[in-house]
Amino acid sequence: MPDLTTPSSANSDEAVGLEDTSDHDLIEIETSGAVGETLLEVDHVTLRFGGVVALNDVNFEIRRGEILGLIGPNGAGKTTCFNAMTGVYTPTEGKIRFKGKEIAGTKPHKINHLGIARTFQNIRLFPEMSALENVMVGCDARHKSSVVGVLFRSYRVRPTEAELPESGIRRSLAKVFGVSRHTLEERAGRRRSMELLRFVGIADRAHELARNLPYGYQRRLEIARALATEPELICLDEPAAGFNPAEKEDLMGLIRRIRDLGHTVLVIEHDMKLVLGVTDRIVVLEFGSKIAEGTPEEVARNPKVIAAYLGEPDDAA
Amino acid sequence: MSQILDAYRGLRLGDRWDGAPTVVRWAVMLLVIAFAFYLPYLNILPFAYIRTDLTSSGSDWASVLFLVVVYMIVAVGLNVVIGLAGLLDLGYVGFYALGAYSIALFGSTNSPVVQAMQSKFGLSEEWAVPFAVCIPIAITMSLIAGVFLGAPTLRLRGDYLAIVTLGFGEIIRITARNLDNVTNGAAGITQVPVPPGPEIDGRAFFNTIDAERWYWLALTILILIIWLARRLEHSRVGRAWLAIREDEDAASVMGVAGFKFKLWAFAIGATLGGLAGLLFGSKQQYVEPNAFMVNLSFLFVAMVVIGGSGNIFGALLGAFLLTYLPERFREFVDWRPFAFGVALVLVMILRPQGLVPSRRRAREFEDRRHEAEEAAADA
Ligand SMILES: Nc1ncnc2c1ncn2[C@@H]1O[C@H](COP(=O)(O)OP(=O)(O)OP(=O)(O)O)[C@@H](O)[C@H]1O
Ligand SMILES: [Mg+2]
Numbered sequence: 001m002p003d004l005t006t007p008s009s010a011n012s013d014e015a016v017g018l019e020d021t022s023d024h025d026l027i028e029i030e031t032s033g034a035v036g037e038t039l040l041e042v043d044h045v046t047l048r049f050g051g052v053v054a055l056n057d058v059n060f061e062i063r064r065g066e067i068l069g070l071i072g073p074n075g076a077g078k079t080t081c082f083n084a085m086t087g088v089y090t091p092t093e094g095k096i097r098f099k100g101k102e103i104a105g106t107k108p109h110k111i112n113h114l115g116i117a118r119t120f121q122n123i124r125l126f127p128e129m130s131a132l133e134n135v136m137v138g139c140d141a142r143h144k145s146s147v148v149g150v151l152f153r154s155y156r157v158r159p160t161e162a163e164l165p166e167s168g169i170r171r172s173l174a175k176v177f178g179v180s181r182h183t184l185e186e187r188a189g190r191r192r193s194m195e196l197l198r199f200v201g202i203a204d205r206a207h208e209l210a211r212n213l214p215y216g217y218q219r220r221l222e223i224a225r226a227l228a229t230e231p232e233l234i235c236l237d238e239p240a241a242g243f244n245p246a247e248k249e250d251l252m253g254l255i256r257r258i259r260d261l262g263h264t265v266l267v268i269e270h271d272m273k274l275v276l277g278v279t280d281r282i283v284v285l286e287f288g289s290k291i292a293e294g295t296p297e298e299v300a301r302n303p304k305v306i307a308a309y310l311g312e313p314d315d316a317a
Numbered sequence: 318m319s320q321i322l323d324a325y326r327g328l329r330l331g332d333r334w335d336g337a338p339t340v341v342r343w344a345v346m347l348l349v350i351a352f353a354f355y356l357p358y359l360n361i362l363p364f365a366y367i368r369t370d371l372t373s374s375g376s377d378w379a380s381v382l383f384l385v386v387v388y389m390i391v392a393v394g395l396n397v398v399i400g401l402a403g404l405l406d407l408g409y410v411g412f413y414a415l416g417a418y419s420i421a422l423f424g425s426t427n428s429p430v431v432q433a434m435q436s437k438f439g440l441s442e443e444w445a446v447p448f449a450v451c452i453p454i455a456i457t458m459s460l461i462a463g464v465f466l467g468a469p470t471l472r473l474r475g476d477y478l479a480i481v482t483l484g485f486g487e488i489i490r491i492t493a494r495n496l497d498n499v500t501n502g503a504a505g506i507t508q509v510p511v512p513p514g515p516e517i518d519g520r521a522f523f524n525t526i527d528a529e530r531w532y533w534l535a536l537t538i539l540i541l542i543i544w545l546a547r548r549l550e551h552s553r554v555g556r557a558w559l560a561i562r563e564d565e566d567a568a569s570v571m572g573v574a575g576f577k578f579k580l581w582a583f584a585i586g587a588t589l590g591g592l593a594g595l596l597f598g599s600k601q602q603y604v605e606p607n608a609f610m611v612n613l614s615f616l617f618v619a620m621v622v623i624g625g626s627g628n629i630f631g632a633l634l635g636a637f638l639l640t641y642l643p644e645r646f647r648e649f650v651d652w653r654p655f656a657f658g659v660a661l662v663l664v665m666i667l668r669p670q671g672l673v674p675s676r677r678r679a680r681e682f683e684d685r686r687h688e689a690e691e692a693a694a695d696a
Contacts, residue, residue: 086570112572126563129556137560140553141572147581150552151545182552189553229572 026195028262029230033099035065039264040085040116040233045094045104047077047084054080055091056288062233067255067265069275069296072285073308078268079121081285082235086118087111098233112141117231119222121238121268127211131202131221134210135193138228143189145182153180163187196224200254216247220254227258234258235266240274252278272309276300284308353536356382357529369644376644379528383600385640386535387593392620392636393539393546393629394589399618400627401555402582403562404471405479408486409617411466412459412587414609416594417509418493418500419455421604424448424510429498448510452595459591460584467583471576486614494606505605509598523599531600538596542589546629549585558582559627619657623664625671634673 033039040062047055054077062068070078083089085096087108096104103111117138126134149155156178163184165171197203200220205213210221219239226234236255240248248271255278259265269275275282276296284292284305292302299305334342357379359365370378391413398406422430423446431445446454470481493500500506512534514522523530549555557578560568569575598604620639625631643653664672 088566088570108566108569109572109574112570117572118570120567124564124567126560126567128563129559133556133559136553137556137568137573138571140556143553145553147549147554147585150549150554186552225571 026192026199026261028260029232031064031232031262033064035063037064038062039064039099040266041095041097042081042085043095043097045081045084045091045096047080047089048092053288055084057094058285058288058290060283060290060293062264062266063281064232064264065259065262066280067259067267067278069279069282070266070268070285071270071272071275071282072291075287076285077288078285079237080288082118082237082266082268085111085235086116109141112229112231115230115232116235117226117229117233118235119219119226119237119239121241123218123222125210125218125221125225127209129210130207131197131210131213131217131224132190132193132206134221135196135224135228136189138225139189139193141229143185145180145185149180150182153182155181157181157184159184193224193228196227197221199227199257200224215242219243219251223254223258227261227263231263233264233266235268237268238270239267240269240271248274272300350540354533357532367645369641369647372648375647377528379532381641381644383528383532383535384597384644385637386532386539387597388617388620388636388640389633390535390539390542390589390593390596391617392624392632393542394586394593395617395621396627396629396632397546397549397558397582397589398586399621400625400632401550401558401562402579403558404579404582405476405618406482406583406586407479407614407618408466408482408484408489409586409590410609410611410614411482411486411489412462412590413594413597413613413617414486414489414493414606415459415462416455416591417598417604417608418506418594419458419591420448420451420595420598421506421509422500423454424451425506425508427501427508428506429501445510448512448599451510455591455595456588459587459594462591463584463587464580466587467580471579471583483611483614486609486611490606490609490611493609500606503606505603507603509602509604511599511602525602528600531596535596538592542592543629543633550629554578554581619661623661623671625673628671628673631671631673635671 038061042058042060045055045058046053056077058077058081070081072078080089084091084104087103087106087110090105094104095102098111098114098116101114103114103116106114126137129137145155157180159174159179163179164174194203194206197206200223202213202217202220202224205217210218213221219241223234223236223239226236239255240251243251252274255265255267267275267279276299279296281294282292282296282299283290284299284302286304286308291304291308292299294302337345359368365371368378369376369381391409395406395409398404398409422428425431426443426445428445434440435442435444466482466485470478473481494503496502511521511523514530516522520526523534557568557573560571560573561575561578565575597608601608616639620635621632622635623639624633624635639657643650649656
């Protein structure tokens, strides 16, 4: 089984905050369909890099409301699968449909707007921005203010009672002239970002630069940033890589809570035990091909899967 | 040296500024602005030593101030492109030239364009496009140039963009030099119009003698621009630029429309460059191709980089130092390139992030402390 990308010594002395994050004010996201229906369909996708066949006729679906595990040995094509789903690569053959709409070849930011977000196996935050700002970039994906609107505060909306300022003059002005949409979005975005940081358990360092955060915080920040875009489907690429067992357990709890908010979760994870514990269904890739699919129990019993995992001498996890 | 730098850091001006009450901040801001408007008359010792006209061979103080402010406008614009969006534009002088040439071509009776219009429409020889109309023309021309240059090239990355923009700057200058029957070629265009204003002492309000009026005009525009630029910086637009600068691919997966925001950065930068060029051309009342050599582009980039890429006040400081110091120390004119080189190398070694690095990195939103406390209480 694959080695962990980051040596565990790098983070053993920087324990991730294990505080209870189940207490939060996030509301469930709006979803446009029923639990259990097909949300994303990977339809016989093949993806080649020159001679390398990274994905070979891969075929599976993700159902709304589930936690789907994507597992497989090193180089099986899991990350490539994410890249194809989020518009980073276009499949050589086959189709990818999200909510029935073909998305292969669509620009990454448009796919994000459709409702798919992801994290990266090798963390890719905006290092010179604070944790809070990183998440706010995610929130901005749902905001509408234009450059002109930001410059001249030209798009005004009538504020609700809760959005009105408390003090006298500002309050009357806001009542007469309305409030710029930009101001409201900025305020709401900051509040929601803070809430998300709390949700993933790293709010205590919200104002630190992303690059100064400990490893475990960075991994969680990536999740918060992805959640900020209000995705119906969130894809986590080895979110627990480099975590110790306690931290991993903690993260699996977070994944369940993410699902409880209404997000559908696709997660890549190497640790079999963890995957079996948290997922509803599992898809197994090996050398670019799907070799098994089913409930955790079915997959764990599947001889092909056992062979694929036990066949690797460095299977230690 | 490092102790000095530490002491400098210890001042924590940025944090103090954020910690100060709103009233204090406004008062300080107004004082600074008032002082800036008063600068041309500065005569109290020892402050008067900063004047550039202490010796008979010195440059006119108000004119130097004007040029400093024009270059500050340039620096604010280029800071959007380089500092925020991370796009290395080495042809910024092209937009500056376009702004200056727009007002000359349409506003001057000496311009072949205006003369052609006169004969075509049977207008008098005094007629030219009014100054007030020249402003939107100049701004639109630079904006369009920015979009036309940006649309195909912003899909390129890093070095390629630098090379293409470098070429653009030269193309503008060479075109201006060679299109004799449009731009008068190397001879340039005279009688570039000045803004309208009441006559004082029998002279136009904006004339070649009373440079302080030009300075005040430019300063007013600069203040407006800083105000608007800060709005952009602290918005989803500014965040999108930073995200693109940090990791364009990750940004686009997070829903940031990379190309769109890069094009906006480019267009905004181009507009400000054009506006600065317009002010420059109008004050000179004369434009010629040699005023827009490629080394001016490098000077502009140096202002942003030395001052502190990504920080408006850093860019302003860079513009000030690189414009003012050479004028103040004209006696050492032969040493100028040497001093410039040494300064650049020193800054790159000692403070690669610039003299005033982006405070965004340490400083956060107004209610930073408040939020941190709140979070700590909840944790
Ligand atoms: N951009 C690329 N160019 C060429 N080959 C690539 C590219 N990206 C991935 N590959 C190849 O595709 C195969 C699948 O890689 P991928 O990263 O998807 O594996 P993975 O299942 O995520 O593995 P890991 O567990 O190591 O993360 C590998 O053989 C890899 O070398
Ligand atoms: Mg991978």
